[in-house]
Structures are given as structure tokens and as C-alpha cells.
Amino acid sequence: xxxxxxxxxxxxxxxxxxxxxxxxxxxxxxxxxxxxxxxxxxxxxxxxxxxxxxxxxxxxxxxxxxxxxxxxxxxxxxxxxxxxxxxxxxxxxxxxxxxxxxxxxxxxxxxxxxxxxxxxxxxxxxxxxxxxxxxxxxxxxxxxxxxxxxxxxxxxxxxxxxxxxxxxxxxxxxxxxxxxxxxxxxxxxxxxxxxxxxxxxxxxxxxxxxxxxxxxxxxxxxxxxxxxxxxxxxxxxxxxxxxxxxxxxxxxxxxxxxxxxxxxxxxxxxxxxxxxxxxxxxxxxxxxxxxxxxxxxxxxxxxxxxxxxxxxxxxxxxxxxxxxxxxxxxxxxxxxxxxxxxxxxxxxxxxxxxxxxxxxxxxxxxxxxxxxxxxxxxxxxxxxxxxxxxxxxxxxxxxxxxxxxxxxxxxxxxxxxxxxxxxxxxxxxxxxxxxxxxxxxxxxxxxxxxxxxxxxxxxxxxxxxxxxxxxxxxxxxxxxxxxxxxxxxxxxxxxxxxxxxxxxxxxxxxxxxxxxxxx
Numbered sequence: 145x146x147x148x149x150x151x152x153x154x155x156x157x158x159x160x161x162x163x164x165x166x167x168x169x170x171x172x173x174x175x176x177x178x179x180x181x182x183x184x185x186x187x188x189x190x191x192x193x194x195x196x197x198x199x200x201x202x203x204x205x206x207x208x209x210x211x212x213x214x215x216x217x218x219x220x221x222x223x224x225x226x227x228x229x230x231x232x233x234x235x236x237x238x239x240x241x242x243x244x245x246x247x248x249x250x251x252x253x254x255x256x257x258x259x260x261x262x263x264x265x266x267x268x269x270x271x272x273x274x275x276x277x278x279x280x281x282x283x284x285x286x287x288x289x290x291x292x293x294x295x296x297x298x299x300x301x302x303x304x305x306x307x308x309x310x311x312x313x314x315x316x317x318x319x320x321x322x323x324x325x326x327x328x329x330x331x332x333x334x335x336x337x338x339x340x341x342x343x344x345x346x347x348x349x350x351x352x353x354x355x356x357x358x359x360x361x362x363x364x365x366x367x368x369x370x371x372x373x374x375x376x377x378x379x380x381x382x383x384x385x386x387x388x389x390x391x392x393x394x395x396x397x398x399x400x401x402x403x404x405x406x407x408x409x410x411x412x413x414x415x416x417x418x419x420x421x422x423x424x425x426x427x428x429x430x431x432x433x434x435x436x437x438x439x440x441x442x443x444x445x446x447x448x449x450x451x452x453x454x455x456x457x458x459x460x461x462x463x464x465x466x467x468x469x470x471x472x473x474x475x476x477x478x479x480x481x482x483x484x485x486x487x488x489x490x491x492x493x494x495x496x497x498x499x500x501x502x503x504x505x506x507x508x509x510x511x512x513x514x515x516x517x518x519x520x521x522x523x524x525x526x527x528x529x530x531x532x533x534x535x536x537x538x539x540x541x542x543x544x545x546x547x548x549x550x551x552x553x554x555x556x557x558x559x560x561x562x563x564x565x566x567x568x569x570x571x572x573x574x575x576x577x578x579x580x581x582x583x584x585x586x587x588x589x590x591x592x593x594x595x596x597x598x599x600x601x602x603x604x605x606x607x608x609x610x611x612x613x614x615x616x617x618x619x620x621x622x623x624x625x626x627x628x629x630x631x632x633x634x635x636x637x638x639x640x641x642x643x644x645x646x647x648x649x650x651x652x653x654x655x656x657x658x659x660x661x662x663x
Contacts, residue, residue, distance in 0.1 A: 160232040167658075170208055170229045172651040176263055177204045184258050188251040197239050202247045203259065204233040210644035213622050215637075217245035248640060249633055256639040261461050263643060267435060272650060277602070278430045278437060278466035280454065280475070281610035282447040283618070286413075286625045287406035287634070289423040294408055295389050297397040304386040311343050311379055318355070318371050345384040352376055395544065396443055399423075405631040409445040413624065425626070425634055428454040429642070430466070431609045434616075435649055436642040438462060441635050447474035449545065452483050465489060470606045473498060479547040481586035492602045494594060495587050511568040513577050524554070525577065529564045531556045533577060551578050617641060 164170060177200050185199040208229065209220040221241040223230045239247075252259070267273050352375050359368055392399055398408040398421075406423035426442040428450050440457040442450045451471075459465055468490040476495030484491040497514075500506045507515060510528040517526045525533040533554040541549050556574040559565050569575045593599040617623050623641060626634045 160228055160236070163228050164232055167651075167655065168229065169211060169648065169651045170204075170233055172654070173204050173208050173211075173647050174233060176266060176647055176650075177207070179266060180259060180262055184262065185255060188253075188255045197237060197243060197247075199247070199251070201234055201237065202239065202244065203252075205230060205239075206244065206248050206640060207644050207647060208233055210621075210640050211648045215623070215627055217241040217248075220244050249628060249636055253632070253636065256636055256643075257461055260639055260643055263646060264435075264437065264462075267646065267650065272653060273432045273435050273437065275432070275437065275462065275464075276467045277432050277470065278458075278468065279432065279470045279606050279609035280428065280430045280451070281472065281606075281614070282426050282428045282442075282450060282474070283614045284409050284411050284424045284445065285427055285618075285623070286411060287400065287403045287423040287425060288626045288629050289400040289402035289406050291420070291422050293401035294421075294423070295393070295399050295401060297390075297393050300386050300389045300393065304383070304390075307379060307382055307386065308343050311348065311375070311383075314371055314374065314379070315351070318368060343383065345380065345387055348375070348380050348383055352380060403629040405443065405629075405634075407443045407445065425631070426450060427638060429610055429613060430454075430458060431613050433653075434609060434612055435646050436613060437466075439638050439642050441631060441638060443631070448477050448480065451475050451480045452545070455483075455487070468492060468602070470602045470609075472606070476587075476590065478549060478580060478583040478586060479543055479545065481590070482547070482582065485586075490593075491590065492593055492599050492606075493590055494603070495590055498591065498594065501591075509567075510564045513579060523552075525579075527556070527564075527568065527575065529562050529568070531559060531562060531575070533575065539578075549580055550582065551580050553578050613645065616645060621645075 180200065180203075182200075188199060189196060205220065205224060209215070209223060212223075214220055214223055218241040220230075221239065221244055224234050224238055225231075264273070268275055352372065355368065355372050355375070359365065359372055362368065392404050396407050400406045400408070400423035403423060406425060408421040409424045409426070411422050411424060426444055426447070427439065428442060428447070429439045430437045438454075438458040438461045440450075440454045442453065444450055455465060465487055466489065469484060470492040471494070473494040473496050476493050476498070480493070481491060484493070497506075501514065506512065509515065513525065515528065518524075519526070523535045527533065533556045536553045536555050539551050539553065541551065543549065553576065555576045559569075559574045562568070565575075594603055621641075621644075626637055628634055628637055
């Protein structure tokens with residue numbers, strides 16, 4: 145009546161491989177990691193002590209765990225004990241969660257990028273990617289940090305300025321209590337008491353020590369004793385704290401006390417619908433055929449200034465730069481266009497007003513310089529009303545990264561009685577415009593390329609490249625918040641996630657190719 149069932153009898157075969165389907169993902173991961181040269185892992189194991197688990201086994205287990213939305217080291221260790229695919233990859237060995245966590249966050253710190261590049265090279269050899277087209281985009285991922293432990297750069301500057309004022313006032317009071325003769329004789333001891341002095345922790349510590357020496361000579365001087373106590377117990381610790389904050393901030397405008405490398409950014413995942421800023425990192429990736437070619441993490445919320453440092457990381461990982469870059473308008477700045485031109489990279493990159501320029505409303509605006517005529521020989525602009533704007537002078541400004549922007553200033557000889565002035569400008573006088581001729585040239589080049597057949601096809605393809613990968617990482621694999629803290633450790637997390645994504649994509653592509661061959 146029933147199929148025979150017993151739990152007390154040994155069942156054959158005992159080989160776990162018989163329970164793994166032929167096209168299972170773990171076989172793809174196993175093959176890819178086995179192809180890696182053992183010498184890659186040598187840097188992670190200096191030698192000494194008892195024998196370690198094989199790094200290839202641990203690498204396979206962690207990659208497969210990331211494909212299955214398992215990111216906790218304890219959950220990975222549990223899976224190795226309970227699930228057949230994990231048992232097969234581990235060869236029935238059972239590393240504990242400490243071993244797994246130490247391996248992925250410490251041992252692989254200097255090795256993971258090499259492993260990622262080696263796997264990517266295998267994919268290139270098998271024609272999954274060509275490494276010629278590079279579709280770049282960025283997304284923000286929340287840091288593992290308290291959302292309310294923020295430090296704002298402007299607040300630090302304001303509070304430090306108030307503290308400086310208190311210190312100056314306190315020292316002025318101390319000196320006022322001293323005898324005029326003593327001021328003249330010992331003024332050199334406290335030369336930094338001038339009103340314009342910028343107090344540092346070191347300077348204030350030296351001044352307090354000198355005041356304490358004075359107090360030894362006059363132990364009954366209560367105002368001096370109170371001043372020294374306030375300086376030592378309150379003002380000096382606060383000044384040092386603000387200095388440490390400014391050192392941590394660097395060029396950023398904020399950081400989290402829980403994870404000092406995280407910057408507060410506006411996230412798309414805004415469940416409170418109040419525009420709340422959250423600590424996070426800006427993840428930049430480049431893709432081709434939805435495979436991740438390179439990745440980098442940044443502490444800046446905008447994509448514009450992440451392109452150059454990201455490409456430095458690309459050169460470090462791949463050994464070369466791609467031939468063609470495809471990106472959205474977030475990267476369309478003069479500085480980025482100049483950088484790509486210098487590196488001889490074809491830039492299929494939109495700029496902020498690219499889509500607006502196609503509208504009838506934009507083309508009908510008489511005040512837009514893009515709708516005017518430029519005479520290169522005479523270096524003049526002619527507006528819609530036929531008035532000529534002549535060159536006046538050139539100004540220069542530098543971006544935060546040091547790039548120099550040259551701007552040319554033009555002014556109309558007369559806008560008096562112009563019928564279009566009200567719709568052209570709100571200024572009372574003659575119309576003035578400021579133009580960066582380099583930016584204008586880069587935009588014309590980008591517009592021409594984007595409207596070509598090749599450029600249009602690449603721009604359309606971009607919509608299904610990095611955006612789809614972000615959807616896979618965030619939605620399908622549920623990676624919306626980092627588990628580790630610190631820029632170096634979250635970079636490792638992204639490295640493991642990218643490895644897992646690429647091998648998962650390889651398995652899916654293999655299935656598509658197999659189905660296509662059978663039809």
C-alpha cells in the first residue's frame with residue numbers, strides 16, 4: 145500500500161554529486177573557481193599555524209551563498225551543514241561562521257579583486273563580454289549605520305568658530321586681570337593670544353600649560369583657577385573633537401558616527417516620504433551584456449565627480465580602459481568630457497539639457513544661447529532679435545578637483561527698444577551671457593554622436609544594462625543595506641556580490657544558449 149520508508153537504513157549512493165542537477169548553478173561556480181590559479185590565494189596565507197580550509201572551497205561557498213541571498217556568516221555556516229548544494233561545494237567540510245567571516249573580510253582583502261578579474265577574463269575568453277563597450281551608472285546603498293548619528297560639516301565649522309570666540313574672550317579676561325607691567329614683561333610667553341589667532345588643539349594645550357605654571361605662582365588667584373579649569377575640562381576637549389570631525393569629513397559635508405566613512409545621501413528608498421538623508425555609499429559599476437566589468441565605491445552622492453576615480457579603478461582592475469563609454473546625463477559635465485577626450489574614449493554621454501533641446505518649447509525660447517547664431521571669425525553672438533553680443537573678457541574658475549573652466553563673457557551693445565527683451569532677460573540693462581566654449585564644443589560632439597544610428601542604439605541599450613543589474617542586486621537578491629562598516633570592508637562586500645552576479649548571469653546565459661541551439 146505504501147512505498148517502503150525507513151530512517152534506520154543506509155541509502156546508496158552516498159555521493160552528493162548525484163543529487164546535483166547537470167545544469168545547476170553550483171556546477172558553474174565550481175568550474176569557474178577551479179580554473180583559478182592556486183597562486184592567486186598565496187598572498188592571503190602567509191604560512192604558520194595549523195592547516196587552513198582550502199581557499200577555493202571557501203570562495204565557492206561564499207559566492208553561492210550570495211547568489212541565494214544569504215549574506216550573514218552564521219546563515220552561511222548553517223547552510224553548509226543543512227543544504228546539499230553547499231555540502232557538495234564544501235566537500236562535506238563544515239567551516240564555522242568565524243572562519244567564513246574572517247576569510248571574506250580579512251584574508252581576501254588584497255586578493256578579491258584579482259579573483260574577480262580572473263573570472264572576468266574567463267568570461268571574455270568565452271565571448272560573454274568583449275570589454276569594448278562600458279555602460280556605467282551609479283546607485284546609493286545604505287550603510288550599516290545609525291540614521292541619526294550624523295555630523296554635518298557646516299555645523300562643525302559654526303560650533304568651532306563659537307568655541308574660538310569663547311577662548312579668545314576668556315584669554316582676554318585673564319590678561320585684563322594681570323598687571324600692565326606683567327603683560328609687557330611676559331607677553332612673549334603667550335604670543336598667540338591675539339584676536340586673529342586661529343586656535344588649534346596643540347596651541348591651546350601649550351597656552352593652558354603656561355597658564356597652569358602661572359597658577360602655581362599664584363595659587364589663590366580664583367579667576368585664573370576657574371579659567372584654567374574651563375579650558376582644560378571643557379574648551380580643549382571640544383576643540384579637539386571638532387578638529388577630529390573636520391579631519392574625518394575631509395572634503396565631504398557629513399559623516400555618520402557609527403560608520404565614519406559613510407556620507408549622508410538622499411536615497412530612492414524613502415519610506416517616510418520626507419526626503420530623509422541616510423548614511424550610505426555611492427556604488428559605481430560598469431556593465432556589458434549585464435555582466436559587471438568593474439566596480440568602485442565613493443563617498444560622494446552625485447555621479448558627476450565619480451567618473452574619473454572610477455576609471456582609475458577600472459584601469460587598475462582590467463589593465464586597460466574601454467573604447468566606448470555609455471552613460472546618462474549625470475556624467476555629462478565639461479570636466480568629464482575633457483577627461484574622456486584625453487583618454488581617447490568615445491563618449492556616448494548625454495548632458496543635462498539633451499532631451500529638453502528636442503522639445504518645441506525649448507526651441508522657441510529666445511533667451512537660450514543654444515538658439516542663437518555664433519560667428520567664429522568675429523567672436524560674436526547674434527540673438528533672435530538680431531542684436532549682436534560682443535566679447536568683453538575671459539574668466540577662469542577651478543573645480544574642486546582642480547579642473548580649469550574658461551568662460552567667455554559677451555554683452556549686447558544695446559537692447560533698447562528690443563521687442564523680445566521681456567522674454568529674453570529680466571535684467572534692467574543690456575543682455576549679458578557667459579559661455580564655456582569647450583563645454584559648447586563637447587555638447588555639439590555628444591549631440592551629433594547620440595543622434596547617429598550607432599549612438600542612438602547604444603543609448604537605448606544603456607537602459608537595460610546597469611539599471612537591470614541594480615534591479616537584480618537590490619530587488620531580486622535583496623541587497624539594500626551593507627552588513628559591514630568602513631569603506632574597505634563594504635568594497636569587499638560589493639566584490640563578492642559582483643562575483644556572484646557574474647556567475648549567476650553566466651549560468652542564465654548558458655541556459656538561453658542551450659535552449660536556442662535546440663530550436
